[in-house]
Amino acid sequence: MTQPGPDMSVVRFAREWIRRLPINHMPWDQREALLTDLAATLAVCLTAPQWDPRPARAVGTALAAAGFAQPDVAATTLILLAEHLHNLSSHDSDAARSRLPHLQAAVVSGHHAVAYDLALDGHETLLRNLAAARRRAEAELHRASLYDPVTGLPNRTLYTDRLTHLIRKRPDGRASVCIIDLHGFRAVNDSTGLDAGDTVLRQVAIRLQDYVNEIGGLVARLGDDEFAILVENTTSPEDAIKVTDRVLDLLTEPIQAGTRRLRLRASAGIVERSLAESDARELIRAAEVALGWAQGAGGNGWRLFDAERNDEQLARQHLSADIPAGIDRGEFQPVYQPIIALGTGHVVGAEALVRWRHPQRGLLLPGRFLDLVAATGYIVPLTVQLLNRACRDVAALPTRASQAPYLSFNIAPEHLTQPEIIAQIADALDRTGLPPSRLQIEVIETEQISTHTDSIAILRELAALGVRVVLDDFGTGNTNYLTLAKLPIHGIKIDSTFTRSLTGDDPQAAAVVRGIIRLGQDLDLTVTAEGIETVEQLTELQRLRCHHGQGYYFSRPVDTADLPARLHGRG
Amino acid sequence: MQPDWVPDGLDVDRPSIARIYDYMLGGSHNFAADRALARQVIEAIPDLPVQAAANRAFMHRAVRFLVGAGVTQFLDLGSGIPTLGNVHEIAQAVSPQARVVYVDIDDVAVLHSQHLLAGNPYAVAIHGDARRPDEILTNPKVTGMLDVTRPVAVLMIAVLHAISDDDDPAGIVAAFRDFMPSGSYLAVAHGVNTRIDYVDDLVDLSKRTTTPVTLRSPDQVQRLFNGFDLVDPGLVWAPLWRPESPHEVPDEPERSGNLAGVGHKP
Numbered sequence: 001m002t003q004p005g006p007d008m009s010v011v012r013f014a015r016e017w018i019r020r021l022p023i024n025h026m027p028w029d030q031r032e033a034l035l036t037d038l039a040a041t042l043a044v045c046l047t048a049p050q051w052d053p054r055p056a057r058a059v060g061t062a063l064a065a066a067g068f069a070q071p072d073v074a075a076t077t078l079i080l081l082a083e084h085l086h087n088l089s090s091h092d093s094d095a096a097r098s099r100l101p102h103l104q105a106a107v108v109s110g111h112h113a114v115a116y117d118l119a120l121d122g123h124e125t126l127l128r129n130l131a132a133a134r135r136r137a138e139a140e141l142h143r144a145s146l147y148d149p150v151t152g153l154p155n156r157t158l159y160t161d162r163l164t165h166l167i168r169k170r171p172d173g174r175a176s177v178c179i180i181d182l183h184g185f186r187a188v189n190d191s192t193g194l195d196a197g198d199t200v201l202r203q204v205a206i207r208l209q210d211y212v213n214e215i216g217g218l219v220a221r222l223g224d225d226e227f228a229i230l231v232e233n234t235t236s237p238e239d240a241i242k243v244t245d246r247v248l249d250l251l252t253e254p255i256q257a258g259t260r261r262l263r264l265r266a267s268a269g270i271v272e273r274s275l276a277e278s279d280a281r282e283l284i285r286a287a288e289v290a291l292g293w294a295q296g297a298g299g300n301g302w303r304l305f306d307a308e309r310n311d312e313q314l315a316r317q318h319l320s321a322d323i324p325a326g327i328d329r330g331e332f333q334p335v336y337q338p339i340i341a342l343g344t345g346h347v348v349g350a351e352a353l354v355r356w357r358h359p360q361r362g363l364l365l366p367g368r369f370l371d372l373v374a375a376t377g378y379i380v381p382l383t384v385q386l387l388n389r390a391c392r393d394v395a396a397l398p399t400r401a402s403q404a405p406y407l408s409f410n411i412a413p414e415h416l417t418q419p420e421i422i423a424q425i426a427d428a429l430d431r432t433g434l435p436p437s438r439l440q441i442e443v444i445e446t447e448q449i450s451t452h453t454d455s456i457a458i459l460r461e462l463a464a465l466g467v468r469v470v471l472d473d474f475g476t477g478n479t480n481y482l483t484l485a486k487l488p489i490h491g492i493k494i495d496s497t498f499t500r501s502l503t504g505d506d507p508q509a510a511a512v513v514r515g516i517i518r519l520g521q522d523l524d525l526t527v528t529a530e531g532i533e534t535v536e537q538l539t540e541l542q543r544l545r546c547h548h549g550q551g552y553y554f555s556r557p558v559d560t561a562d563l564p565a566r567l568h569g570r571g
Numbered sequence: 572m573q574p575d576w577v578p579d580g581l582d583v584d585r586p587s588i589a590r591i592y593d594y595m596l597g598g599s600h601n602f603a604a605d606r607a608l609a610r611q612v613i614e615a616i617p618d619l620p621v622q623a624a625a626n627r628a629f630m631h632r633a634v635r636f637l638v639g640a641g642v643t644q645f646l647d648l649g650s651g652i653p654t655l656g657n658v659h660e661i662a663q664a665v666s667p668q669a670r671v672v673y674v675d676i677d678d679v680a681v682l683h684s685q686h687l688l689a690g691n692p693y694a695v696a697i698h699g700d701a702r703r704p705d706e707i708l709t710n711p712k713v714t715g716m717l718d719v720t721r722p723v724a725v726l727m728i729a730v731l732h733a734i735s736d737d738d739d740p741a742g743i744v745a746a747f748r749d750f751m752p753s754g755s756y757l758a759v760a761h762g763v764n765t766r767i768d769y770v771d772d773l774v775d776l777s778k779r780t781t782t783p784v785t786l787r788s789p790d791q792v793q794r795l796f797n798g799f800d801l802v803d804p805g806l807v808w809a810p811l812w813r814p815e816s817p818h819e820v821p822d823e824p825e826r827s828g829n830l831a832g833v834g835h836k837p
Binding site: 015019025026027032067069070118119120125126130133137 | 596597601602627628631635660661678815816819821
């Protein structure tokens with residue numbers, strides 16, 4: 001028996017149906033087959049001896065399930081059924097017409113049930129997706145606030161949080177914070193571009209993370225080129241040092257950034273301690289202080305935080321802060337060490353040295369503060385103040401014209417490059433009435449003195465003022481002897497270590513000092529030996545015909561008030 | 572008030588063109604703001620749902636044509652909210668291992684697509700901006716899915732008219748063209764400005780969505796196929812592009828408002 005093909009009128013109904021329905025993803029022939037099938041079912045419903053709504057309902061359901069779920073599908077179908085009823089039931093149209101409303105209701109009901117469910121399902125999925133997208137955006141934001149976007153490592157905030165959490169969780173434990181800083185990273189960025197810089201950072205991050213995965217701990221990127229490692233449950237600084245040594249080792253392996261292979265150097269600061277009464281920020285700061293020490297020591301190594309050293313550093317910082325007020329209040333004062341003519345034993349001059357009478361810390365020697373004064377930029381004002389004071393002190397000394405002592409005054413190398421110095425010295429002489437011939441400027445023998453044209457010009461101007469200039473610490477710098485002959489100077493001073501070596505166990509060193517003294521004499525320079533402490537040294541210097549000398553053998557530095565008495569002593 | 576971390580696509584108070592399109596197609600993946608604007612738009616331009624439907628139907632036929640032409644890789648730009656009859660459903664119905672990458676700028680559309688595609692090894696959805704071809708073409712999910720030694724079909728259905736002249740649509744198409752190997756295809760449906768009765772309204776209304784619309788002349792649309800040979804019947808009203816049955820062609824195909832064409836890269 002053969003299956004009868006669809007009635008042509010049913011096919012016509014189906015085609016009209018497709019034309020009126022909204023679009024559907026099925027190819028035309030599949031759509032035609034489906035709708036012809038559904039139309040045939042509707043025809044059966046209309047003509048069946050017994051009315052059964054179920055097949056008609058199923059037609060509505062099948063329509064929606066096939067993708068005809070749009071709201072106007074039901075309306076389109078109702079109208080089509082009314083208009084083209086004859087295509088579905090040519091035989092008994094009265095019976096069909098009376099059954100039509102029931103058929104329409106059944107189709108709409110079936111369609112609506114599925115379409116409504118689909119809409120609800122769709123909307124629920126939409127809302128879930130929206131919520132998921134929001135969670136993701138929120139998580140992304142949260143992540144962005146806690147992780148470094150370049151390396152994906154935790155950032156400073158998260159590192160600090162974790163450390164705080166650890167301190168709270170294990171107050172009786174120990175831990176170490178190690179902060180690593182890459183050297184010359186900015187140069188990498190500048191010379192190879194930001195991308196290469198980021199590549200370097202990522203590679204460093206991977207190395208650190210891989211290593212820390214082995215030992216357990218937390219790696220973070222704290223800033224530009226600063227990374228940190230947190231190791232829990234350490235037992236002593238030794239544990240932290242081992243980790244740091246390994247890390248610095250790992251970082252010395254060359255890194256490929258684009259076409260370049262870079263060799264990095266790094267420094268590290270470590271703090272390792274009991275967590276009791278610790279604070280995360282304070283631990284990180286301590287490691288950063290230690291990092292500063294490591295960098296200050298030339299880099300490529302680590303330093304362990306040491307509270308004592310930190311205190312000392314803090315004390316120096318406080319001292320630095322006191323400098324400006326100290327200058328204003330005249331707390332910096334000169335003391336004088338007499339300079340003796342070794343041939344006669346007469347006092348011929350005095351070297352001014354500086355002391356700081358600190359209101360809380362008492363009398364401070366220059367070793368405690370001179371570098372701080374230089375670092376804070378107060379060398380020039382302090383020098384000018386002291387020069388005026390010393391010129392006044394020396395000018396006021398009761399003297400006979402023939403042996404009026406001179407003032408020997410030290411000028412720092414950085415001051416010597418400033419052209420204003422000439423005016424400052426001339427001004428001090430004017431104000432105090434000290435004749436230029438009684439001022440001797442001591443400049444340290446540095447490379448700058450012998451090669452820097454500005455410095456040489458300033459030395460010439462000083463000589464033109466009538467002021468004497470001597471090279472201090474001669475023999476410790478690298479002045480070429482030929483250059484020395486051409487420098488506009490009047491004398492050299494021999495450092496106390498040389499003076500000591502004259503009578504020491506090293507005959508070669510002694511020979512060198514003798515050579516220097518002879519050189520000075522040959523160049524017609526006044527030679528002054530510093531640091532004379534024993535009669536043997538004095539005797540040897542006298543034998544070598546060294547012109548002048550100073551040192552504890554003659555006198556310690558004395559206050560202004562005691563200077564006149566010293567001038568008349570043996571020295 | 573909307574929290575400020577919510578990206579544009581997740582701002583349900585700002586209508587999204589993808590969701591309006593979905594609503595016009597009878598979908599339920601839309602929010603009140605989308606529906607409100609959609610109703611206004613439909614009131615001003617009653618043919619818009621017809622246009623949406625015509626573009627969607629063109630996409631269906633184009634994908635079937637392309638699979639028939641041997642293409643098994645698809646990059647669907649501006650894929651929108653997935654409703655029944657997505658590219659992968661149509662392509663994989665014929666060629667089960669056909670690969671499809673969906674790209675949309677709307678996060679909800681992308682998430683929905685990802686949800687739908689879970690477990691389908693040959694289809695992925697990514698968040699991307701068609702104006703940044705490089706970002707899309709270098710996305711690992713894209714490079715992992717598409718084999719650039721074999722032909723790829725790039726679908727730009729109703730997406731280029733969401734790209735303003737300032738963003739250089741021709742340059743964007745050219746960037747994708749340069750990526751496509753010889754033998755690839757480009758399918759475009761683009762709204763045109765020949766229907767003076769609504770062009771201004773449409774452009775104005777679209778400014779309230781996240782992606783304003785720029786309608787172009789047929790010549791301008793034709794020029795977007797620079798470097799491609801248009802396959803028969805060329806650039807035509809969307810319903811006239813290779814109807815699968817003469818019965819499928821509506822009485823007034825120009826109501827689709829969109830020209831459609833498929834170009835072959837020689």
